[in-house]
Amino acid sequence: MNPNGLYAFYGSLRKGMSNHRRFAKDLIYQHTETIEGYRLHAMRYYPYAVRTGNPANKTVVEVFQIVNPVTAKAIHDLELSVGYHYAEVLIRRAQTGIYLFKNSGPEPLVESGDWVEFFGP
Numbered sequence: 001m002n003p004n005g006l007y008a009f010y011g012s013l014r015k016g017m018s019n020h021r022r023f024a025k026d027l028i029y030q031h032t033e034t035i036e037g038y039r040l041h042a043m044r045y046y047p048y049a050v051r052t053g054n055p056a057n058k059t060v061v062e063v064f065q066i067v068n069p070v071t072a073k074a075i076h077d078l079e080l081s082v083g084y085h086y087a088e089v090l091i092r093r094a095q096t097g098i099y100l101f102k103n104s105g106p107e108p109l110v111e112s113g114d115w116v117e118f119f120g121p
Helices: 018-026 069-081 115-119
Strands: 006-009 027-036 038-042 047-051 058-066 085-091 094-100
Touching (some): 006 085, 018 027, 027 085
Antiparallel strands (some): 027 058, 085 094
């Protein structure tokens, strides 16, 4: 888990989405970024991102600080339980936690890289 509490969320933890509503009281929005080198795929109700290293692959993330360690652990456990692994990405010179899949599968690509635009709140 991230020692400074910063996390980049691209799916159900973004503002207006289901898991954001669940944890909102402990999430302090910092900023929205488009990160390069990550490709976004759509499963039924949530996406997954994989690191590609290709700057043409872009994913929209919202960076939050999680202010409650119990909430940070609950989100960490939730993400790991459905197949994500924890990684870190440098955003605005800050190490930021992100949950990714190791490999992509046959699921459709989210061409825009923006889950909220693709799926809707």
